[in-house]
Amino acid sequence: xxxxxxxxxxxxxxxxxxxxxxxxxxxxxxxxxxxxxxxxxxxxxxxxxxxxxxxxxxxxxxxxxxxxxxxxxxxxxxxxxxxxxxxxxxxxxxxxxxxxxxxxxxxxx
Amino acid sequence: xxxxxxxxxxxxxxxxxxxxxxxxxxxxxxxxxxxxxxxxxxxxxxxxxxxxxxxxxxxxxxxxxxxxxxxxxxxxxxxxxxxxxxxxxxxxxxxxxxxxxxxxxxxxxxxxxxx
Numbered sequence: 275x276x277x278x279x280x281x282x283x284x285x286x287x288x289x290x291x292x293x294x295x296x297x298x299x300x301x302x303x304x305x306x307x308x309x310x311x312x313x314x315x316x317x318x319x320x321x322x323x324x325x326x327x328x329x330x331x332x333x334x335x336x337x338x339x340x341x342x343x344x345x346x347x348x349x350x351x352x353x354x355x356x357x358x359x360x361x362x363x364x365x366x367x368x369x370x371x372x373x374x375x376x377x378x379x380x381x382x383x
Numbered sequence: 384x385x386x387x388x389x390x391x392x393x394x395x396x397x398x399x400x401x402x403x404x405x406x407x408x409x410x411x412x413x414x415x416x417x418x419x420x421x422x423x424x425x426x427x428x429x430x431x432x433x434x435x436x437x438x439x440x441x442x443x444x445x446x447x448x449x450x451x452x453x454x455x456x457x458x459x460x461x462x463x464x465x466x467x468x469x470x471x472x473x474x475x476x477x478x479x480x481x482x483x484x485x486x487x488x489x490x491x492x493x494x495x496x497x498x
Contacts (some may be wrong), residue, residue: 304485315492375424
């Protein structure tokens with residue numbers, strides 16, 4: 275079966291750092307994605323990890339450990355516009371991209 | 384601006400109607416996807432087309448019928464839907480191999496209401 279777990283909600287303060295964790299169990303692994311989705315809008319791509327390690331892109335970084343079935347998304351210097359849902363998604367061996375339930379991130383001033 | 388265009392943005396239909404959702408991309412991607420998303424839920428995969436052929440059907444009811452007329456277009460034909468089919472329908476495209484493999488580009492979605 276396929277299982278992707280991430281926290282349902284998180285709250286952080288403007289200017290701070292937040293880490294959103296994701297664990298997964300899938301039939302094969304061809305990569306892990308993080309997407310941002312604002313309410314009522316389509317998901318937008320943030321990052322892609324297929325090898326172990328940290329990928330940094332501006333204020334956002336994503337980490338992957340394939341042996342642990344674990345990833346995290348790190349957001350630095352939080353801004354109010356970062357309030358959104360963050361979706362962890364995994365591509366399995368059949369090239370299906372399966373989404374986790376998403377983490378709603380609330381940013382407080 | 385999204386490079387995947389979906390029409391219509393909003394659709395209201397009765398349970399006996401026949402309608403279609405359309406999706407277009409001009410990025411040369413060889414994979415196109417339909418996802419269904421209910422409020423506060425993640426997108427759920429419905430169909431995947433690879434090289435214009437249906438490669439994945441996630442046991443979607445036959446009242447949803449996908450069609451890929453060419454490499455840039457993807458349609459979703461709707462017939463005899465139920466109120467519980469009301470949702471945001473997202474089209475996405477992506478590469479199958481090489482650079483950019485796996486990343487999905489989403490359209491803005493078509494919000495469907497079935498009365």
